[in-house]
Amino acid sequence: MATKIDYYAVLEVSREASSDELKKAYRKQAMKYHPDRNPGDAAAEARFKEINQAYDVLKDEQKRAAYDRFGHAAFEGGGAGPGGFDFGGGFAGGGGLGDIFEQMFGDMMGGGRRGGGGARRAGADIQAQAEITLAEAFAGVKKSITINTRVMCESCEGTGSKDGESGVSVCPSCHGAGKVRAQQGFFVVERACPTCHGAGKVVKDPCPACRGVGTIQKSRTLEVAIPAGVEDGMRIRLTGEGESGGKGADPGDLYVHVAIQASDLFQRDGSNIYCRVPLRMSQAALGTEIEVPVIDGGRASVKIPAGTQSGEHFRLRGKGFSVLRSSARGDMYIQVTVETPQHLNKRQRELLEEFEKEAGENIKGSPEHAGFFSRVKDFFEGKS
Missing domain, CATH: 2.60.260.20 (Urease metallochaperone UreE, N-terminal domain)
Structure with missing residues (x-):
């Protein structure tokens, strides 16, 4: 049997909401779950359909009055009407919504x-x-x-x-x-x-x-x-x-x-957890040991080897997210980003200039750098 949804809950309004409040709530919900804003999201698409169903009924005073009194029973019967609802034989006789209105408003006219x-x-x-x-x-x-x-x-x-x-x-x-x-x-x-x-x-x-x-x-x-x-x-x-x-x-x-x-610290991917950790250039070059938070509230120590490059991952087995209906846990991945120092003082600048001079003579220290510019040189000289 198809799930019956509460139209007021779908639009997140009270049953006493005015027409303007309904319209405002509809626009807000429709914008949030519109397929163009949620490409490929089946849940958002289904929600969007529910929102339109709800507003189609509640924006109409007569439909809303019938829904308030009889719920979804007000729209059950024969063929489908506008918005995908069933309106029996239509408004003019044949049962369905027409008879419901007769019952609702007939009392006011002495019909009992x-x-x-x-x-x-x-x-x-x-x-x-x-x-x-x-x-x-x-x-x-x-x-x-x-x-x-x-x-x-x-x-x-x-x-x-x-x-x-x-x-x-x-x-x-x-x-x-x-x-x-x-x-x-x-x-x-x-x-x-x-x-x-x-x-x-x-x-x-x-x-x-x-x-x-x-x-x-x-x-x-x-x-x-x-x-x-x-x-x-x-x-x-x-x-x-x-x-x-x-x-x-x-x-x-x-x-x-x-x-x-x-979360400000973690990104989840299924049962795995990712934590982005920034390192100073010196830490990545010389190697270091860092302490990182774990999703369960604990801490873990991670050794960073000398020469670590930005973007490298370090895996902590069993430190990831819990698995639904299971005692198992995924893994945690530490993603390193190496920061370039900023706002150098005079002494720091002198040290880096000295380092750069030494590094320029040692191509083994930066193999990717040396290899890239060697290929660039060959390109301009027409060798590749």
């Missing part, structure tokens, strides 16, 4: 109340984000996140009825099945019952707290266990922590997207 409570459809899945450091991703961490979601109404215990279970009766149109069938030419089409909208039951007097829906909006704080070795962009699924579907219905799931902050 029908259905709406005790829906047995599963609650919608919702999404959230947890931001962690690289060190937390290495060791694993528990994070508290706060989500705005729909929970079961305590006043009516999710029935949607002011009188509880006694105020809920079997739907007279579908006789509790939640579905009806209609003949269309040679075909028999099955769709959600337009009276109870798939609930199989109707409510006589809706609960004033939840207005017959069976669920209410509430903020919840959850603790999410993020495992060691998790990668940036991974999703963690918390079964049953999504929106409530009301009494008798399974709740949806919560999907937590993990975002790992960039």
